[in-house]
Amino acid sequence: GENVEQHPSTLSVQEGDSAVIKCTYSDSASNYFPWYKQELGKRPQLIIDIRSNVGEKKDQRIAVTLNKTAKHFSLHITETQPEDSAVYFCAASWGNDMRFGAGTRLTVKP
Amino acid sequence: DTGVSQDPRHKITKRGQNVTFRCDPISEHNRLYWYRQTLGQGPEFLTYFQNEAQLEKSRLLSDRFSAERPKGSFSTLEIQRTEQGDSAMYLCASSPWTPGSYNEQFFGPGTRLTVL
Numbered sequence: 001g002e003n004v005e006q007h008p009s010t011l012s013v014q015e016g017d018s019a020v021i022k023c024t025y026s027d028s029a030s031n032y033f034p035w036y037k038q039e040l041g042k043r044p045q046l047i048i049d050i051r052s053n054v055g056e057k058k059d060q061r062i063a064v065t066l067n068k069t070a071k072h073f074s075l076h077i078t079e080t081q082p083e084d085s086a087v088y089f090c091a092a093s094w095g096n097d098m099r100f101g102a103g104t105r106l107t108v109k110p
Numbered sequence: 111d112t113g114v115s116q117d118p119r120h121k122i123t124k125r126g127q128n129v130t131f132r133c134d135p136i137s138e139h140n141r142l143y144w145y146r147q148t149l150g151q152g153p154e155f156l157t158y159f160q161n162e163a164q165l166e167k168s169r170l171l172s173d174r175f176s177a178e179r180p181k182g183s184f185s186t187l188e189i190q191r192t193e194q195g196d197s198a199m200y201l202c203a204s205s206p207w208t209p210g211s212y213n214e215q216f217f218g219p220g221t222r223l224t225v226l
Binding site: 031042091 | 114218
């Protein structure tokens with residue numbers, strides 16, 4: 001089955017800096033890679049996703065890259081703001097189920 | 111609110127009691143997923159339905175757990191003879207899956223279970 005590893009587990013940056021979170025997956029059949037943001041006590045919210053036929057996708061300050069050969073994908077947040085502080089989860093799916101990474105707790109210090 | 115809803119939001123029970131949670135997916139979504147999330151971890155897959163059919167169950171789902179989606183709309187997750195290790199957040203997600211599509215999932219707010 002699919003196995004998703006996520007690094008780092010915690011990340012602290014200064015406001016305005018960039019943050020990068022990396023994930024690797026094991027199943028080459030995975031074709032969909034979403035990222036979720038979860039604030040304390042709230043539901044995971046889909047913030048961006050990438051499909052296997054695309055190498056990079058950007059939405060304002062958030063971008064995701066995918067390297068299918070190496071089986072890794074990354075989330076990039078630029079110009080971080082305190083409201084970006086949350087736990088971020090990557091996931092990999094091949095159609096029927098989805099496997100999540102363990103999460104990265106991002107703290108943006110003002 | 112047209113998103114995924116779950117009820118109750120919080121449940122405190124004593125060990126050995128049975129509990130049942132409900133999930134109402136986004137109305138046009140045919141797939142419904144149940145996950146369990148413990149502190150500091152990502153959601154762990156438990157089971158999923160396509161319409162009323164339960165297509166996959168995780169090995170994490172012991173025989174004390176049962177899920178149903180009788181009319182292909184809302185779903186229930188029952189835990190019998192609860193144990194302290196069952197304490198977790200139980201998340202439901204729904205997805206508008208079609209053959210060849212991608213597995214976008216939208217989560218509900220979760221039910222936090224505490225077993226005393």
